[in-house]
Amino acid sequence: MAERKVTSLDVAALAGVSQSAVSRVFTPGASVSKKMAARVRDAANELGYRPNVLARSLITGRSRIIGLVVAYLENPFYPDALERFSTVLQGEGYHILVFMTSGAGEGVDRVIEELMDYQVDGIITASVGMSDDLASRCSAAGIPVVLFNRGQADDRLAQVTSDNIRGGRRIAEFLVAGGHKRIAHVAGWQGSSTGRDRKDGFLAGLDAAGVMPVSVVEGEYSREVAAEATRALWAEHKPDAIFVGNDHMAFGVIDVLRHELGLSVPGDVSVVGYDDVPMAGWAAYDLTTLRQPSGQMVARTVEMLLERIGSPDVAARKEMIEGDLILRGSARVPEGWT
Amino acid sequence: MAERKVTSLDVAALAGVSQSAVSRVFTPGASVSKKMAARVRDAANELGYRPNVLARSLITGRSRIIGLVVAYLENPFYPDALERFSTVLQGEGYHILVFMTSGAGEGVDRVIEELMDYQVDGIITASVGMSDDLASRCSAAGIPVVLFNRGQADDRLAQVTSDNIRGGRRIAEFLVAGGHKRIAHVAGWQGSSTGRDRKDGFLAGLDAAGVMPVSVVEGEYSREVAAEATRALWAEHKPDAIFVGNDHMAFGVIDVLRHELGLSVPGDVSVVGYDDVPMAGWAAYDLTTLRQPSGQMVARTVEMLLERIGSPDVAARKEMIEGDLILRGSARVPEGWT
DNA sequence: GAGTGAATTGCACAGGTATGCAAAAAGGCG
């Protein structure tokens, strides 16, 4: 029942040529005559032969596999990015081996070791960091790593983020210009660079305008935690504007404000998010938010990764992509705001 | 700069034993003495050795890679399933190679051929079918395939779905019992079994109650198409209830009804979806919907796949998982409905 | 047709691991 796998030797035998000839026909840029190519292709088609990528990578040293580590797909920003990564990389002849890691720290390192067992050509981590020890092991093994939407000081790690500090600052300016007096922040996870940078930028922006926030609480990038924080926030401070650390939490915040507390957004409270996930444009939320241009971020990440796969001595770069504030209906727009 | 990869031979040399000994230490169930194991492990740790999965799979014939083909991640049902798949399979020592295929037909086959080049141990297709020709090639190559959330007549293909016909029928009964008189259906893509089955079950249920639908239109599982269909539907038929082929479209339908047409859901129109994605429970939509128990479906899919990887002669089964109607606030609930 | 250079082909080996088989070591028993 279980048929034997058809190998290049079988094709060679049928076509009456050597195995190397078959290999060359399937290796772009190798030296083969038209006649030979035709004969081999005919034989290959007849037998249904396709080169074994694993055996090939054993000898070339490249697997054409990219490892992608991602913590959670609940926030729609990441499925969106995953879909883009997969499409772009497929176009370049690479494929994605996905590793989920619940939680940060410990688990991430174990998962990346498993990844290296597969001889991946490169690693992309979405919203996760890694230990210094592991970073140096990757670098020693010649496996380039790019952090997507996450910053880390280590020089061996490349990274692509948006300018989160500037984004946070811009949102502060926007809310202040809108005449809000009681401004609060439901921050992203403070264990992440994005969460810290957005908060720092936001507070710096408020400070520059001489405004003190009424409250800053942690939302941990979790919808539930953010929702709970919102209840407490309202009970205690009655803010008239909330900057939420990402869209995913912002939806939870809006739901609590509208449907539990019976408030109007933006009538009673303005809400601003961060990311501009597709859902932010849906009428139910119509969320004003700072866009992270995920298409550009993905494209740049892949470029950097492939460049370093091609020439391993290229230094790891850290890049920021600029994003705009997208004005929608969840926050009062200052008059004359451009 | 680029250090040489450390192999089992290096470890063997350092430990003063043969390469086969090293191999046996890293092969569960092989015959090794405690002393030998200890010496080898010490040497391996010192050099940072880990077995090369690709070389291993070349000889064992198993790659411990599962190919996952998925059409689009926009519908949150699929990221959710992907996350579950990855977690469950990681627990079993497998990993997922992801392939996106935009659109159906042509592209799917090409993608699955690429997948087979990686010598995957099994294939899961989420919301995608495949050609008969390719199905027989997979079966000939001994690669088990399980269709997730998609049915196809082919006997060589296993599949896991929910009981979509029964689900559709149940929704019909629910809407009729609710006293709705002008019932419409925005159907899922009719090229898919789920789209057809839900529609057929729904129409059969209406028919059994002696009710004619005022309109049945195609939504193609696209938010935009469904939204457009809703505008036309309202203009022409003014339905008082709409069954939408999945939750993802239902959100678009509700947005149009509420925010473009100024209608009340469920006051003017009841809306029922299908899937029960996490978002369906969010207050903004609070969607009544038929749950597809994705945890169970994923678990069953993996079980079937692993079983067939273990013993290739097991016949492909077709399974249905039952799901409940989840009552929420987007549709009028009949009095005394259980 | 001989001679030249270029293009094509085959040979042999390498890449890192698992495993059957035979040899060696260890253990048990009288």
Place this chain on the structure above:
DNA sequence: CGCCTTTTTGCATACCTGTGCAATTCACTC
């Protein structure tokens, strides 16, 4: 200690392909 059984170890090979090298063929020119 000698014999036999069981366990452990090493040797050699196979898995499937890509590629350097040498041999062969081809295409031209004089």
